[in-house]
Amino acid sequence: MKKRILSGMRPTGRLHIGHLFGAIHNWAKLQKEYDCYFMVADWHALSTRYMDPSNIKQDIFEVVADYISGGIDPNECTFYVQSHVPEIAELHLLLSMMTPVAWAERCPTYKDQVQALGQDIATYGFLGYPILQTSDIICVKGEVVPVGQDQLPHLELAREIVRRFNRLYGDVFPEPQSKLTEFPMVPGTDGRKMSKSYNNAILMSDDPDTVWKKLKHTVTDPQKIYKGDPGRPEVCNIFYYHKLFNTKERCCQIEGECQSGSLGCAADKKELYEKLLEYMKPVYEKRKELEENPKIVADLLEKGGERARATVRQTLKEVKEAMKINY
């Protein structure tokens, strides 16, 4: 029996190559080794975007299209949208009965976000964010939860809630273990962390012309001005991208050629561009197919939602029995 994984993503819109090499490749590997449930957390998005939810639907499509074109195979895992499984909300309600408010209030992500975004976000629903996340995980009896560092406090809270539940009502849930994904910090075209909000990201869905424009403006070693100048690959963003898209052997050669000055930045960028297009070709093709026929995505999510619901209904039956509300 394969162990069960649950992980979720917020519908943040189009993803960049940092996501591809961090989360997506990682999940694509996990879907072979585990029984994976992957979920798009649209209610979680609503908790911070309730004032203007108009883009959430499109953003769900964009993330799902990027995940699928990046290698997540909905036939190998159960891939669904949170709100398609209303039983998650029912379990969230039941968990809220036995979760002390103080546990939610002391969550560092809550305090930080309220500090950063102000009282508009200090809602009942947002306070419950990590309890909803707990429901996401345990409604499918998730055992392993691949997440980034920032999510560890939520996982700790989930484990506490599970322990309390099992103690009060009997053993229903396994204690979920976090599995830290070592996200390589992919630099953006300006050298800061790649992020859409910094405007320095190469998106998975950028067309070749856009990619080339971005590479042309990508910062290399600022001390290498002319072709013959010796360069420092270790501070060059283009060299970092070579390590993602080019072969190991060629990266070694490029390192030497840059250091000696025989390779200029323009030629270096051109080569990277070609390698990137080659690497991304299947991703671009898959995405194009999904964009031209969004119904493929809708159908996949509907099927995934049905599969997830079957699992969650079974869990909820056990929960209600344990909590004595199955009249």
Ligand code: TRP
């Ligand atoms: N809160 C997570 C994030 O911001 C997304 C998420 C929602 C999640 N539900 C989850 C992650 C369940 C892991 C498990 O990235």
